[in-house]
Amino acid sequence: MRRILFDSLLKGPLTEPAPSGDDPELLALGRELKTALDAWFGGSLAIRMVDAGSCNGCELEIHALNNPFYDLERFGLKFVASPRHADMLLVTGPVTRNMREALERTFDATPSPKWVVAAGDCARDGGVFAGSYAVAGGVGVVVPVDLHIPGCPPTPLQLVKGLLALTGKAR
Numbered sequence: 708m709r710r711i712l713f714d715s716l717l718k719g720p721l722t723e724p725a726p727s728g729d730d731p732e733l734l735a736l737g738r739e740l741k742t743a744l745d746a747w748f749g750g751s752l753a754i755r756m757v758d759a760g761s762c763n764g765c766e767l768e769i770h771a772l773n774n775p776f777y778d779l780e781r782f783g784l785k786f787v788a789s790p791r792h793a794d795m796l797l798v799t800g801p802v803t804r805n806m807r808e809a810l811e812r813t814f815d816a817t818p819s820p821k822w823v824v825a826a827g828d829c830a831r832d833g834g835v836f837a838g839s840y841a842v843a844g845g846v847g848v849v850v851p852v853d854l855h856i857p858g859c860p861p862t863p864l865q866l867v868k869g870l871l872a873l874t875g876k877a878r
């Protein structure tokens with residue numbers, strides 16, 4: 708116990724330093740996103756997040772979009788609790804057989820026009836879980852996908868870049 712205490716005093720925290728809230732790249736991307744949302748989406752984009760069977764790594768990065776550092780709501784993105792209030796589904800993970808019907812029903816409950824973004828390598832083709840008896844496949848096997856954001860997991864900035872690319876495709 709004493710050794711652990713001394714080690715932690717000498718080595719400091721093992722976590723990465725917190726990102727800066729005014730990171731110039733984030734601010735530039737955010738402004739671009741806000742301009743696109745104001746021009747083409749009535750000022751905001753409502754996202755319903757669906758975890759179709761991920762390891763939670765992708766979710767942690769997506770949750771970061773709402774934290775005080777990234778704070779994406781200031782640029783017009785918001786997460787909603789119901790697909791009926793959503794413009795877009797953000798789906799992570801391979802689609803497990805148990806989640807297949809839930810994803811189909813969530814897609815059906817989302818009003819048109821709607822977009823589906825698959826986030827993370829598993830969402831493309833099952834990733835490291837491909838071939839498992841419990842996995843139906845990537846998101847595209849179950850619902851039509853408009854955009855895929857690669858990464859394992861994608862970082863918050865990669866997610867913002869992907870959403871920006873979607874606004875270009877959706878116009």
Ligand code: SF4
Nearest residue numbers: 761764827828829859
């Ligand atoms: S892409 Fe990576 S982080 Fe995301 S669900 Fe798959 S294994 Fe987990």
